[in-house]
Amino acid sequence: MVDYKIYGDRELVQFMRGGDERVLVEIYDRYWEKMLAVAFNRLGNLEEAEECVQDVLCKLWKLRSDFSLAKDELANYLARAIRNQSFNILDRRHRERLKAESYSPFEMVNLDTPERELIARELAQQIDRAIYSLPAQCKLVFTLSRHEGLSTKQIAEKLNLSENTVKSHLKKANKDIRNNTELLTTIVFIPIFFQ
Numbered sequence: 001m002v003d004y005k006i007y008g009d010r011e012l013v014q015f016m017r018g019g020d021e022r023v024l025v026e027i028y029d030r031y032w033e034k035m036l037a038v039a040f041n042r043l044g045n046l047e048e049a050e051e052c053v054q055d056v057l058c059k060l061w062k063l064r065s066d067f068s069l070a071k072d073e074l075a076n077y078l079a080r081a082i083r084n085q086s087f088n089i090l091d092r093r094h095r096e097r098l099k100a101e102s103y104s105p106f107e108m109v110n111l112d113t114p115e116r117e118l119i120a121r122e123l124a125q126q127i128d129r130a131i132y133s134l135p136a137q138c139k140l141v142f143t144l145s146r147h148e149g150l151s152t153k154q155i156a157e158k159l160n161l162s163e164n165t166v167k168s169h170l171k172k173a174n175k176d177i178r179n180n181t182e183l184l185t186t187i188v189f190i191p192i193f194f195q
Contacts, residue, residue: 009074016064024061031075035082042086047163052089056081130180134173141169 004012004026016023032053039049056078060067069077131139137159144150144158145166152170156163 010069013067013069013074016061016067019064021061024057027060027074028057031078034075035078038079038082039086042083043089048089048093052082052085056085126180127177130177131173133180134176138169138173138176141166142173145170 002015002020002022004015004023007015007026012023012027016027035053035056036049039052040046043049043052059081060078131142134142141155141159141161144155145152150158152163152166155161155166159166
């Protein structure tokens with residue numbers, strides 16, 4: 001069995017072309033902490049930073065057969081790759097924030113008529129009933145997120161849950177609420193769309 005610790009970066013790149021996954025493990029062991037530090041410094045979020053590093057390493061592995069180092073060291077290449085992937089994540093985060101800020105479900109609804117006011121009230125009541133029917137923990141997470149504006153991390157700390165558990169509760173709440181209000185939402189928005 002080859003001990004890749006004794007080889008330099010250029011040799012590792014050559015071995016990587018052969019498809020030996022242990023080379024990727026060695027690159028991971030050598031550069032994980034540095035890559036994570038660079039990503040975290042740019043993103044300010046550990047979970048996103050870890051995802052960023054994993055994405056870069058996956059791309060490196062996918063490109064292994066064509067990958068080569070000209071003058072740069074592997075560390076410099078990985079730092080640039082982390083920077084670029086961080087920019088992609090920041091750009092995606094920015095676009096999602098803009099989309100969320102610009103979305104207003106009642107902006108399209110003209111509440112000039114009593115019928116529309118009644119429909120909007122009914123929709124609000126149906127949403128409230130859907131929230132009320134959620135399991136207790138799920139309802140609490142949803143309320144802290146939507147009504148108090150807490151982040152996933154803040155909710156996890158406040159309720160002593162993992163962030164993944166909080167995300168699961170939010171996903172379930174959104175799905176249940178959407179399923180419980182789907183028919184009425186369709187009734188409200190289809191006539192408005194075709195006006």
